[in-house]
Amino acid sequence: MGRAYFNHANNFAKLITNMTYKQLLEKLQQLPADRLNDTVTVWNVWEDEFTPVSGAPVNKEGSETLDTDVLDYGHIVLELNN
Numbered sequence: 001m002g003r004a005y006f007n008h009a010n011n012f013a014k015l016i017t018n019m020t021y022k023q024l025l026e027k028l029q030q031l032p033a034d035r036l037n038d039t040v041t042v043w044n045v046w047e048d049e050f051t052p053v054s055g056a057p058v059n060k061e062g063s064e065t066l067d068t069d070v071l072d073y074g075h076i077v078l079e080l081n082n
Contacts, residue, residue: 022055058076059074060074061073
């Protein structure tokens with residue numbers, strides 16, 4: 001097994017548990033201040049594609065941006081800019 005296989009298998013194991021916003025905040029707080037100016041980017045490990053995040057709407061009843069019964073109201077999501 002090569003290193004690439006191990007890395008993908010390791011990343012797959014990480015996918016089994018979902019990250020919380022608290023965990024994300026902890027990661028962001030560990031970054032050097034200058035890295036906080038980087039574009040927020042999502043990595044799709046299945047396609048090996050990187051996509052910038054264009055917004056972070058909150059699920060609200062009656063919202064023109066995001067109103068879904070899939071998530072609780074008040075849930076924030078990362079909007080991908082495809």
